[in-house]
Amino acid sequence: MTTSDAIVQLQQQQAYTVQTLRAMLEGQWTGAPPSAEALLLAINPTLAPLQTVDYLLISEQEELGPDWWEYYDPNEPMPRQTASWTCSACSLAWVERSIHVNGAADEWSAVEEIGSPENINPTYGLMNGSGVELQRVLLESYGVPSSQGWLNFDQAYAIYSTTAGCMSGGNWYHWVGVRGVDGYGNLWIANSAPSYQGIYDTLSRDDFNRLGPFSCVWLEH
């Protein structure tokens, strides 16, 4: 190889190297040209096969949404409800405050989010007892996914040992937030009507069976 040929080869390699850096800066790490992977193999084919990883890019970061679990405060206070029909709204507002997606949430902001009078009103309270409208608000307004099920006590205890949510008993006719479990075999709740049906801050297995069936909504994380 002549000096001239060597210089030309170096210039080509330098050009590929610059293109590789550009591909990295622009988030094209792997795959077909002009990815960094393809350009490195063009510079030196003996590097194949390259071991690669998938990076999280700036453009993808916001799509993930906030990880509410990092900010969850199970001790978030629950004020008393000021109307007889707003327990579900109080529960939703408590969830929003406890996971820090809406620190200003209260009974009436939640009534508005749920949608009054079509989804919640003074005559019937929350119209759909499954809690689907609460789930809708959490997902559409705050990007927080949740699940719902009619659970027995053991199922509810297992789930709320790992996450928060809210639930309603069919024979209680009352929604509460669920902070978690209390370490003594009870569900730890955020109750906007303490003393109603003899329940304050916890719900035992016997209470659960007496006041159910329970529709349980729990947050995914």
Added chain:
Amino acid sequence: MTDQDYTDQITQLQAQQALTVQALVAALAGRWQGEASVEAYLYAIDPGLQGQLSPNPPVVQSQ
């Protein structure tokens, strides 16, 4: 091509190589944009890239 031409080309390649190494150092340190960043070194290597780049860097852990 004269010896001086070869010398000039090699000098330019050496300068580009030094900037490329600095760009790789910046990438390793997570400096993709701003002062002494991958983007800045690419402009230094090839001023023709000004206005041509569309940065979409990886998210570093501290972000």
